[in-house]
Amino acid sequence: MNRLAVFDCDGTLVDSQVNICRAMEECFSVAKLDPPSRNDIRRIVGLSLVPAIAQLLPEADARLHEILAEDYKRAFHALRQTGTLDPEPLYDGIAQTLETLDANGWLLGVATGKSDRGLALILAHHGLTHRFVTLQTADRHPSKPHPSMLELAMAEAGAGPETTVMIGDTSFDMAMARAAGAHALGVAWGYHTAHELREAGAHHVAEHASALPPHLEGL
Numbered sequence: 001m002n003r004l005a006v007f008d009c010d011g012t013l014v015d016s017q018v019n020i021c022r023a024m025e026e027c028f029s030v031a032k033l034d035p036p037s038r039n040d041i042r043r044i045v046g047l048s049l050v051p052a053i054a055q056l057l058p059e060a061d062a063r064l065h066e067i068l069a070e071d072y073k074r075a076f077h078a079l080r081q082t083g084t085l086d087p088e089p090l091y092d093g094i095a096q097t098l099e100t101l102d103a104n105g106w107l108l109g110v111a112t113g114k115s116d117r118g119l120a121l122i123l124a125h126h127g128l129t130h131r132f133v134t135l136q137t138a139d140r141h142p143s144k145p146h147p148s149m150l151e152l153a154m155a156e157a158g159a160g161p162e163t164t165v166m167i168g169d170t171s172f173d174m175a176m177a178r179a180a181g182a183h184a185l186g187v188a189w190g191y192h193t194a195h196e197l198r199e200a201g202a203h204h205v206a207e208h209a210s211a212l213p214p215h216l217e218g219l
């Protein structure tokens with residue numbers, strides 16, 4: 001079996017919270033609703049869009065959740081079109097860590113609540129597209145923590161649960177890893193706390209990207 005390291009994107013590879021918060025605030029404004037706090041918005045990063053909005057606005061009906069999701073997409077697109085998107089920087093050490101894992105024989109993948117288009121753009125922007133053999137997004141799967149993304153990533157990479165690690169910053173990532181039978185490795189630089197990651201099933205929590213290769217080689 002191949003060894004596969006699957007990364008979440010937002011909050012794990014890149015810090016995208018500024019753009020996510022701005023687009024979410026705009027879609028609530030269009031609906032004439034008070035926007036959630038930025039802390040509340042960060043808490044739902046990683047979920048697919050409609051379930052994320054449902055968590056922010058649980059008292060609303062499903063149709064409003066869908067309308068807000070479409071307005072969110074339009075708001076994000078407008079930021080991109082006007083050139084006002086935040087750069088969504090890579091977290092410190094990520095580029096080198098991906099290179100190290102690749103050199104050590106790990107296949108790499110992504111499992112994210114982003115769309116295909118959004119993921120493709122961010123990977124191309126940072127010159128990382130070639131690093132990944134499998135890309136799983138919200139366009140083709142149920143929201144995390146359903147294991148569908150991870151299961152298809154393993155199938156595409158020729159890996160099994162025992163040789164697969166899910167690396168992410170949220171409890172949704174850790175729960176997905178556990179549901180798929182894979183190893184759950186949390187990262188402390190994203191949007192959920194280390195305590196929350198462990199509560200959700202993380203086997204370990206890395207404090208910096210440079211700590212990821214040693215964790216993985218110890219499996």
